[in-house]
Amino acid sequence: MPDPGYLLAILGIVFGITFALRALPFAVLGPLRESRLVRSMSGWMPAGVLLILAASTFRSSAADDRLWQTLVAVAVTAAVHVAAGRRTLLSVGAGTLTFVLLVNVV
């Protein structure tokens, strides 16, 4: 088990950086609210960052010779999400269950 000091340091780092990223913009970027760069970035960033994170987690999941299992589970996740009214719980649950079954049973 990792050293508790190391884990506490992680908690401190995660807290400090996350809180700063959430709170500082309210104070610092207030005057930039009208900036066109900031406005276009805030409109463009979310979808692209999410796609990069999806690609990155896909890659981790597909490592260790699990490419086809990951592909099938992503397809199930996306199909359930689009077909069943975009209920995150249902789509994530169906995809994860598929992956766990494919990895352990097949």
Added chain:
Amino acid sequence: MFAIACRGEHATLADVTDALPIPVTSRRDQIVAGVRDSFAAGLGMYPIGIAFGLLVVQSGLPWWMAPGLSIAGFAGSLELLVVGLAAAATPLATIALTTFLVNFRHVFYAFSFPLHVVRGRGARVYSMYALIDEAWAVAAATPEKWTGPRLLSMQLAYQAYWVSGGLTGVLVAGLMPGPVEGLEFALCALFVTLTLDAARSRREVPTMLLAALSFAGGLAVAPDDALFVAMLAFVALLAVRHLATVRLRPAGDARA
């Protein structure tokens, strides 16, 4: 009243009452409304919290890292990533950089989150601290309907779902004979669904192409730090895109 127009032709009388811009309801009614606003996302957060708690225990970390991360960070996707990094004894500097990059999107939430309705210093600090993706998305969708108690009770409810989900996962893990392989896929599935939700309109196509290009570039240039390089490249490409848009259409809006 813009909320009603946005909901399309299905607006009913209940919707109209719901969306009144100036609430005349009691504090208790506002809190009830905030908790009700939290249900949809909460339905996803509690079970993913269970998967998170399971993952903490199965990765060989002590159980208190589950509530610890959910209170220190309160950022689901990052917490799931950090569990893997901590279990692999990743250097603190890498964890700091990952935290910064994965949570950087929160910087842009300040521009459309109705923090101004929250009164009192402590309450405002909590509301900023608990500015998770779900709270931002729900609040920014109908910015005019919020009051301080309603917004805060929604955010407190989210954190209650998330922390108790993690604790449930920790308890369940103790009852299981061995680790369940493949649970970590929940994180990939979560990002896939969030991407699908964010990319619903054709306007997002250029953004998605730039993001895909960035990730491919990251893989080619630095396979071990693909995420880091991809994020930097994406921000740089968006800046170039902004300059190009401004130059092409000096008086138009920059969204196209």
